[in-house]
Amino acid sequence: MSERPSLEEFTAAARAWLAERYPVAAADTGKRRFVWGEGSDEIRVFAEPDPSSEADAVDAIRAWRAGLWEAGYGWITGPTEYGGAGLPAAYQRAFEQVSRQFDVPGDASLTIGLGMIAPTILQHGTEEQKQRYLPALYRGEKIACQLFSEPGAGSDLASISTRAVRDGDVWRISGQKVWTSGAHLSDIGEIICRTSPEPRHKNLTAFLVDMHAPGVTVRPLRQMTGGAAFNEVFLDDVVVPDTDRLGEVGEGWTIAITTLANERNSLGSSSFGGVGILSTDRLAGLVRHQGLDDDPAVRQQFGEVVSHLRAARYVNEVVGAQARAGRPPGAEIGLSKIALSDNLRRLGDFVSELLGPEVAADTGEWGTYAWSSLVLGAPGFRLGGGTDEILKNTVAQRVLGLPRPS
């Protein structure tokens, strides 16, 4: 067993490793600086590249992950028995910090697998499942999606109707899932199915389904932005071995709750959105470009929006510090996702006012119509991962102890 490196040694080694493989980002302190007119002006709320470039992007991400895994950075906090490095969370944060100084592909299409599904497997999976799936996920070999919502069951997840029927050593799954982000790229899916006539919450079971298995059909579903980051997934008598059942029969609700909690943790605190949706520099650049930086009303609006963005960041940092001090957030983390949704709306409203017709129709000018993706994408952020209403219900009941609506 090798000795644990100090945080400084670890960080220095990580920096050297990154420097050998990736170009330095246009950054001095790990924060990308914004220069008007330079580079891509792309803004996106959801990763929805066009299909031709998506395949290349996914290859690059897989290669990035494979390299990380090889070097011991693939799962820094993971248990060593599943290939993790077994280091404290501070090492993970240090690695993320240095990696921001380089132009790395990042985890984009893997975030559901790494942020939501892998932790669920770690918590509820069998030994064999952990061995089989965890390294594969962190290595970038397998991409995962979350097969929960159905046409008839979104917020009310417990009322799903996709069925799994036991048949000896296997289960046969039939039904339809919808709005499944990244299903078109995925190798496995965490699926919640109905397995018995027991009452609600006791009749569900979770499985890991092979997305390439016969009977699985994935149809990209266009979202209102025009892109297709989510899908319809049809399951027609899909065979899943019992060894891919996640948790006990009838325990699917608990498994789903774990995954949703992971989702809320990763959504509220995500620094998401590609190049600079939340960048103050970019926003100030736009105000200046529009020649409105001397307008006192615009300066006030800018101050208001920036204060909301900062305040949300402060909350996330305090939550992070509390978690490190041994008090991880509970259901109230949903409030951070709501805050982010609110901030996307505020930003969209502010830039729309700055841009006027230039956000409604493309004049061809850099950095202007690009904001239309934010305006079109923001409403979806308020839905995915639990709507505002559902998140507030959860906080009311679990954090404040208010009675369920009767």
Place this chain on the structure above:
Amino acid sequence: MTAELVPSEDERALAETVRDVLTDLSPIAQVRADFDSEAGYAATAWKALAGDVGLCGLLVPEQHGGLGLSWSAANVVHHELGRALYPGPFLATSLATTALLAAGAEAAVPSVAAGETVATVALADRRGNWTGEGVTATESGGAWRLTGRRWHVIAGSAADLVVVLARTPAGDALFVVEPGAAGRTSAPMTGMDLTRRLATLDLAETPATLLGEPGGAAPLLAVVGRHLRLALAAEAAGGLDWCAGTCVEYAKTRQQFGRIIGSYQAVAHACVELYGAARSAHAAARWAAVAAENGAGEADLASHVAALRAGEDYRVQTEAGVHLLGGIGFTWEHDMHLYYRRARAAGTLVGGAAAHRLAVADLAGL
């Protein structure tokens, strides 16, 4: 040692001590009794907090008789005082102390730090602007005299020592006016916030000691302003904490149409928003206090963000709180309106929301 976002054990112990003293000596019944008293606060609680706990010396270095603590400790103290709507002159005294220390006028500090001298700052004109205009400072033979009026002076009637903003021929400067100085009078202003009294201060050829240089007010005001923003943000977080707890409890017990009102989604979601506001006000106030203590580049910006967001949440959510409680919330006997009053009045002490928004724009590089 750098301050942490999660309060240290010492800070938590300090907060608990303050809360215990407030629970014992300044419960809300006492706060209400204090409205009608002459000083506006009771001597017993003040003696315990200022003398025994040593709050007035919180930010004062040990060599000047203080506890030598910093912004992050002040953060937890202001939170508790705001939660209990403590009416004593702690905020006033600590602002004056900050001005004195920033100006290097340590001689006056020990008796303030010991809680023997109540101090305040008198900076505002009638509209609340921090400007020397309205008080003229004249010098003759090295001695300064001040003439004019300051408005909205926190604890102005109770204060012994006052730090006054006045206009010299070289520009605005801060002065110290001693207790009992000639020509100095004060009159209480009738005010919305019953738990924090404001007063006017009249000066007529009143002898005063210059702090720093004539025309040198700006850097001192910057420090005092930041202190006030951090304090009010923390107070707002504490007040919101009380409001959330009170309204959630009510929503769990009050019944209408045969149901607990908290089972109505509109009521439950209003409670969640109140709770969320308390959570984010706390985080913003804490983050800004820690940034100030650690000398972070974003410290000034963060203090404006905290004052703006916590202040706005306090204002909006205390109104929501009155509403959640129904008619009882609008009744004098219920304490909710005391918080609503505090929120409305406190926001005006630091320049108001528009000033913060403009400051954020400046500091964020627009």
